[in-house]
Structure formats: structure tokens, C-alpha cells
Amino acid sequence: MIQNSTMSKIVTIFSCLVIVFVAVFISNAAETPRKILYFSNSAGYEHSTVKSVNGQPSVSDIAITNVCTTADIDVFCTKNGSVFDGDLRSYDAFVFQTSGELAKGTEEHPEWALTETGWKKLLTEIRNGKGFVGFHPTTDSNRVGGNVYENSPKEKITEFTKLLGAEFTIHGPSQETSISVVQPSPFPWLAAKGKSFRMFDEWYVHKNFGNDIHVFAVLETEGMKGVMYHRPPCPIIWGRAEGKGRMLYSAFGHYDEYWKNPDNITLVLQLIQAAVGDIKVDLTPNIATVTPDAAVLQSPPKTEEQK
8 A cells, every 4th residue: 555655646746847848848849930031132232121231230130130120030141152052950930021033133242042952941941831922122133134114024024023923024114003902901910001101112023923922911002103013903912822831921021211210010920920930820812813914014115107
């Protein structure tokens, strides 16, 4: 009887220790900050928002780092594409604000190129469940280019453009215009705007839209200044699934002021939170119903004979 009682106490104590250990382990796991890699290599035109002056962090480096801190998300900022050749497993998502042919690096630092190996490793991480966010100039990276009045043949569209769901083609004069919001929106910032709102920015227009994207917000082109906007409404914030991963893109943010505005940065954070999985988003394709004529591009200017 004494032996049984002692054994029972030992089992009870052991069980309690196991429960405490598991609880501590789960607690520590839950408290481990998420981590994102913010990549702002400009192989093409370098926006002021990503420019490092005298070795100091850029405006967007500071904005993203600070706002992510409020959500317990660590940020590693770099312009050096060789980081993708290394171990990417510690990152929960990858945030890009890039331009040009990333395989070339920058004019001053060609060694900062995103190599073919790095690209494949990045794509594998995303397809295995990681997140990706692209801001403003990112659709101007690794694109087909060419005729701004025609969509490219599918076989020529780059892997990078396929990941993003579209490529930048042209922009006109900066101006205030209307943005329609697809409701209900998973992003509180957009949801609070209601059906539409007005905003000033440099507005990108895109071509080569994939038919698998989910549109969150629409650029209402009617009445906009510039012939490049003489086309039907088109997506301006969207997402898509890439394997098990999530891709989000927002064309907002050409000016430094955007990244210094706490209200605007709230949306930046929410897009990143969706990428790491904190905000659940439905990425079921809806482009065919929300912006059915997104593939219709602006008409080329008339020749003297056509006038």
C-alpha cells in the first residue's frame, strides 16, 4: 500500500511537471515574434521612399520597422539580394519595394543581385506557406515591358509578374482620384472607408493581369487626367494564392508623405499581418466580377492620318 501510494505521488508529480513544461513551451512559442524580410533593391528607378541617405535607414525602412514593432513582428531591412541565397526559414513573410531587373543588382552594387538560386528559394518558401507583400514600384520589377497598349503573350510573362498577378505599364500625373473598396474587406483600414474614398498619389496602371487574383480595391479611372487612364476601372490593391502561400500587393505609396502618415501605415501593417497569417484573407479569384474589363488597356494615340 505504501509503495503504491508513493508511486501514485510520483506519477502525479511527473504529470504536473509535464503539464507545466508543455504550458511554458506553448507560451514561449506564442510569444516568439514573427519575422519579415524587407527588400528594397532598386535595379531601376530608385524612389525616394526606399533611398538610404548617408547610410541611414530609408523612410519606408523606418515606417515598416516601427509599425511592425507594435504588432510584435521583427523586421530585417536590406537591399542586398544575396540574402535570398541563404537560409530563409526564419522568415514568416517577405516584403518587397523594388524596381528594375533584380538579377542585375544596383548600378553601384551589382553583387546585390537576386540570383536565380535566390529566386527559386524565395518562391519555394512562399509556395510552402510563407507570405509576400509588394508595395508600389514592385510591379516594375522583372517585367516584360514593351508595348504599353497591349497585354503580353502568356508565354512571355515573367515568373515574377505571375507571382504578383500583374505588371506595371505606365503612370500619368499625380492626382486625387476615387478608390472603390470591395466590401466586406478583411482589412479594417479599407473596411472603414466604406464603398469608396478619395486619395492623392502617383497612380500605376497595369497590364498582364492574372485571372486568379482577388481584388480588394479598385482604381476608378473615369475622369482621371492622362490618356493612360482612359481605360476601365482596374485593381489597385489585390492578392492571390501562390501554392500554400499568400501574395498581397498595394500600389499606394509613391511619396515620402505616405510612409510618414500614421493612418496610411496602418494599412501597410494590415497587409503585412495578412502575409504572416494574423489577418485571414479570402483569396478566391474575383477579378472577373469586380473588374471584368481590367485587361482592356488604353488605346494608342492617333496618328496624323487617323485624326
